[in-house]
Amino acid sequence: MSRFTGTEDYIATEDLMMAVNAAIALERPLLVKGEPGTGKTMLAIEVAKALGRPLIQWHIKSTSKAQQGLYEYDAVSRLRDSQLGDPKVHDIANYIKKGPLWEAFEHDAPVVVLIDEIDKADIEFPNDLLRELDRMEFYVYELQKLVKANKRPTIIITSNNEKELPDAFLRRCFFHYIRFPDKETLERIVDVHYPGIKKALLREALEAFFEMREVPGLKKKPSTSEFLDWLKLLVAEDISEDTLRSRDQTKIIPPLHGALLKNEQDIHLFERLVFMSRRRQGN
Amino acid sequence: MLISFFLELKKFGVPVSIKEFLMLIEALQKRVAWGSMEDFYFLSRAALVKDEKHFDKFDMAFGAYFKGLEAVPALIAQIPEEWLKKLMEKNLTDEEKALVQSLGGWEKLMETLRQRLEEQKGRHQGGSKWIGTAGTSPFGAYGYNPEGVRIGQEGSRNRSAVKVWDQREYRNLDDSVELGTRNIKVALRRLRRFAREGAPDELDLDDTIRSTARNAGYLDLKMVPERHNAVKVLLFLDIGGSMDDHVKVCEELFSAARLEFKHLEYFYFHNFIYEAVWKDNRRRHTEKLATWQVMHTYGHDYKLIFVGDATMSPYEIAHAGGSVEHHNPEAGAVWMQRLTDIYPHAIWLNPQPEDRWGYYESIGLTRQLLGDRMFPLTLSGLEAGMKELTR
Numbered sequence: 001m002s003r004f005t006g007t008e009d010y011i012a013t014e015d016l017m018m019a020v021n022a023a024i025a026l027e028r029p030l031l032v033k034g035e036p037g038t039g040k041t042m043l044a045i046e047v048a049k050a051l052g053r054p055l056i057q058w059h060i061k062s063t064s065k066a067q068q069g070l071y072e073y074d075a076v077s078r079l080r081d082s083q084l085g086d087p088k089v090h091d092i093a094n095y096i097k098k099g100p101l102w103e104a105f106e107h108d109a110p111v112v113v114l115i116d117e118i119d120k121a122d123i124e125f126p127n128d129l130l131r132e133l134d135r136m137e138f139y140v141y142e143l144q145k146l147v148k149a150n151k152r153p154t155i156i157i158t159s160n161n162e163k164e165l166p167d168a169f170l171r172r173c174f175f176h177y178i179r180f181p182d183k184e185t186l187e188r189i190v191d192v193h194y195p196g197i198k199k200a201l202l203r204e205a206l207e208a209f210f211e212m213r214e215v216p217g218l219k220k221k222p223s224t225s226e227f228l229d230w231l232k233l234l235v236a237e238d239i240s241e242d243t244l245r246s247r248d249q250t251k252i253i254p255p256l257h258g259a260l261l262k263n264e265q266d267i268h269l270f271e272r273l274v275f276m277s278r279r280r281q282g283n
Numbered sequence: 284m285l286i287s288f289f290l291e292l293k294k295f296g297v298p299v300s301i302k303e304f305l306m307l308i309e310a311l312q313k314r315v316a317w318g319s320m321e322d323f324y325f326l327s328r329a330a331l332v333k334d335e336k337h338f339d340k341f342d343m344a345f346g347a348y349f350k351g352l353e354a355v356p357a358l359i360a361q362i363p364e365e366w367l368k369k370l371m372e373k374n375l376t377d378e379e380k381a382l383v384q385s386l387g388g389w390e391k392l393m394e395t396l397r398q399r400l401e402e403q404k405g406r407h408q409g410g411s412k413w414i415g416t417a418g419t420s421p422f423g424a425y426g427y428n429p430e431g432v433r434i435g436q437e438g439s440r441n442r443s444a445v446k447v448w449d450q451r452e453y454r455n456l457d458d459s460v461e462l463g464t465r466n467i468k469v470a471l472r473r474l475r476r477f478a479r480e481g482a483p484d485e486l487d488l489d490d491t492i493r494s495t496a497r498n499a500g501y502l503d504l505k506m507v508p509e510r511h512n513a514v515k516v517l518l519f520l521d522i523g524g525s526m527d528d529h530v531k532v533c534e535e536l537f538s539a540a541r542l543e544f545k546h547l548e549y550f551y552f553h554n555f556i557y558e559a560v561w562k563d564n565r566r567r568h569t570e571k572l573a574t575w576q577v578m579h580t581y582g583h584d585y586k587l588i589f590v591g592d593a594t595m596s597p598y599e600i601a602h603a604g605g606s607v608e609h610h611n612p613e614a615g616a617v618w619m620q621r622l623t624d625i626y627p628h629a630i631w632l633n634p635q636p637e638d639r640w641g642y643y644e645s646i647g648l649t650r651q652l653l654g655d656r657m658f659p660l661t662l663s664g665l666e667a668g669m670k671e672l673t674r
Contacts, residue, residue, distance in 0.1 A: 014321070014325060015325040015328070015329070018315070018316065018322060018325035018326050018329060019325065019326075019329035021315055022310050022315045022316075022326055022329055022330065023329075025310065025313045025315045026306065026309055026310055026313065026315070028306065030329075031333070033335060075486055076486060076504060079491075079502055079504065080502060082502075083501070083502040123542070163542060164542065167298075167300075167333075170333035170334070171300050171302050171303055171333070172302075173333070174306075174329045174330055175329055175332060175333045175334070176329055177335040177338065
């Protein structure tokens with residue numbers, strides 16, 4: 001049995017590994033939640049890479065329908081073709097477009113399927129997929145044919161918690177909540193992404209970053225992916241660790257904060273807090 | 284063999300089902316986790332808990348089952364007393380408040396807690412234990428659980444296996460607000476009115492056949508927009524003052540309504556509707572929105588739902604200048620009249636128990652103004668209210 005233990009590009013915590021391995025072993029879907037930017041989508045990509053299986057991605061939008069994941073019947077172009085006398089029109093199969101789940105079910109070897117941001121869709125969306133995810137089969141009415149998975153795929157579903165998911169759906173999944181990484185894990189993550197970075201700079205940046213996450217009342221706390229972007233900028237701009245260290249005396253907020261704080265209320269709040277703490281120190 | 288573990292989880296209020304339990308057993312059979320307590324913890328959590336807000340309860344149950352750890356909702360000693368008191372008032376029901384009184388009031392209670400904390404420190408040397416005060420503790424009995432409040436634990440930085448659930452890191456994600464919302468959502472669903480709106484992307488077969496025939500057999504495709512729930516709602520929420528006692532049920536209603544209706548606008552008011560409402564309670568004094576503005580912006584096909592206890596002095600409704608907060612040039616009754624004139628569908632949901640309505644003159648007045656369309660904020664009241672709105 002293949003086990004997932006993280007990859008050279010992706011640091012997985014032990015509980016995450018356990019959840020992934022359980023989902024693989026039992027061939028049940030895995031639901032992954034967590035703050036935006038903690039690597040939910042990356043997980044599916046890395047699992048596919050680690051297991052050496054093909055990855056089929058299905059990105060959900062607010063207009064997505066469960067049916068689109070299975071197949072779509074293009075009645076309109078069939079009608080048009082009939083008008084034009086196209087011989088294609090006699091076979092309805094020509095107008096059935098396979099969706100990502102059908103493709104996944106068809107593979108001879110097990111694949112990894114990513115259903116990304118399932119909470120973006122309509123309320124009924126998860127309910128419409130219950131049987132498909134449970135039995136890994138569905139019926140194509142137009143062709144009078146049952147599509148059944150040759151090998152049950154590993155399905156990874158991500159959610160940003162914008163909507164509650166129905167209980168019946170949750171019961172069929174394994175669940176993992178990606179917590180924000182602690183300092184040691186984050187250091188390992190940075191190591192994987194920027195192996196050459198100066199230790200001193202990294203330490204100062206981490207300090208500044210976690211301090212920023214501690215600020216109460218931020219609308220959007222900066223997350224791992226934002227931290228990695230910020231580090232990239234720091235390296236590119238060749239900012240020294242001293243500039244970072246002196247952050248609360250000379251500069252109002254850390255340099256290049258635009259990579260971390262993404263809306264003006266947060267920046268104002270942060271400036272106010274730093275200003276207040278400076279005044280306190282002055283007294 | 285794990286049946287009692289399963290039952291323990293149920294006892295702690297973790298919503299687990301048999302299907303999930305069987306899934307866990309199956310995973311154990313397949314040796315997904317083997318021989319390690321930590322692995323078993325991670326596996327059972329992934330299989331049984333489906334929402335991070337239940338992680339904390341799960342951790343407590345897990346600890347209780349595997350260690351006989353006494354688990355009690357925790358209180359932190361360093362939290363300002365004022366704050367605790369506030370939370371207490373918000374979270375306790377009337378009987379519980381009475382119970383607090385019977386124990387000699389708040390001061391006495393805090394005193395007891397403090398004593399208990401002292402004893403506790405003596406008993407468990409430097410560990411990170413929860414105040415296990417057994418069934419006799421008033422704290423345990425309440426099941427009252429202010430967010431993020433816990434006894435300050437001396438940082439046991441021990442990252443060994445058994446400690447993971449002991450640390451209960453998911454503490455502040457617990458949000459019991461959601462518990463009741465499913466029923467509320469079902470009740471609100473009665474207000475659905477399906478209509479075709481938006482971009483046409485569905486083939487209208489009947490119309491296509493008709494217009495193709497009319498087109499001498501040359502194909503003429505007709506599309507229609509998909510059916511959506513097109514009901515439009517304006518929600519007015521009373522906030523502050525006497526409504527503090529009803530915050531929980533109002534939050535439940537609010538979060539359910541936000542998910543259920545696509546066209547939902549909400550406004551806050553204090554005690555009664557006057558010339559202005561607001562959208563953000565933090566900026567209620569600076570960012571007011573004229574009630575006229577609301578009436579001019581939203582068409583009369585919107586349905587009005589007021590949520591408030593309507594418990595105040597009758598002057599606040601009937602007289603100009605009667606408001607408790609500011610000088611209102613026109614009486615609240617006038618404004619209510621204007622609103623109900625424009626919007627024929629309006630109801631008032633009252634969190635006060637229905638049998639107490641008779642005691643307050645202001646409730647009677649409000650009912651009169653709304654043409655008796657006041658309903659208690661309970662499930663049955665909500666259903667009756669939705670029925671009224673769909674009439």
